[in-house]
Amino acid sequence: MKHVMIKKNQILKLVILIIILSACNKNRESVKSDSEVPPYGVLKEIKILDYPETEIGSLTPWDVESPPDIYVNIIGENTLNTIIYTNEGSPIADISRDSLPASIYFDLPGELRIPDLDRFYMVKFWDNDTGNDLPDDYMGVVSFRLIDCTYGDDPYPTQFKVLQSDFFVEFTIEWHN
Numbered sequence: 462m463k464h465v466m467i468k469k470n471q472i473l474k475l476v477i478l479i480i481i482l483s484a485c486n487k488n489r490e491s492v493k494s495d496s497e498v499p500p501y502g503v504l505k506e507i508k509i510l511d512y513p514e515t516e517i518g519s520l521t522p523w524d525v526e527s528p529p530d531i532y533v534n535i536i537g538e539n540t541l542n543t544i545i546y547t548n549e550g551s552p553i554a555d556i557s558r559d560s561l562p563a564s565i566y567f568d569l570p571g572e573l574r575i576p577d578l579d580r581f582y583m584v585k586f587w588d589n590d591t592g593n594d595l596p597d598d599y600m601g602v603v604s605f606r607l608i609d610c611t612y613g614d615d616p617y618p619t620q621f622k623v624l625q626s627d628f629f630v631e632f633t634i635e636w637h638n
């Protein structure tokens with residue numbers, strides 16, 4: 462039974478990958494001119510659609526008796542690991558894969574601006590292990606670059622999905638002129 466489920470999971474991932482590849486069509490011919498490109502985006506939501514079942518390279522579950530407690534650190538490329546956002550203080554507690562999707566919303570006093578469309582932003586996922594002496598478990602990273610979503614069949618999408626390091630994540634972006 463478990464074997465069958467794994468196969469289904471793999472097929473699902475393949476289908477998802479094909480969807481992503483066709484959704485983020487990198488057709489250079491349809492690149493918009495600079496004047497048409499909004500200068501920045503605002504990140505509104507990160508929706509976790511799936512995450513790796515076990516610790517990286519092992520069969521060990523994230524937590525012994527409960528699902529992981531997930532938080533993110535968002536870091537811009539080449540910013541000396543400056544974290545522009547973290548919800549480390551309020552992770553999503555005990556999120557099982559069966560209960561996904563789970564969302565992180567950005568209702569900040571200010572906006573979570575993504576000002577550099579050319580820059581890769583990395584969303585690093587962690588399992589919070591506060592309450593014992595263990596360090597938090599690093600779960601994986603999903604990265605995106607907004608310039609890649611400004612052209613192709615569906616430019617400036619409100620939502621786009623990324624599958625990376627066994628994480629499957631949907632980002633919601635508000636584009637601004």
Ligand SMILES: [Ca+2]
Binds near residue numbers: 525
């Ligand atoms: Ca853990």
Ligand SMILES: [Ca+2]
Binds near residue numbers: 527529530554
């Ligand atoms: Ca837990």
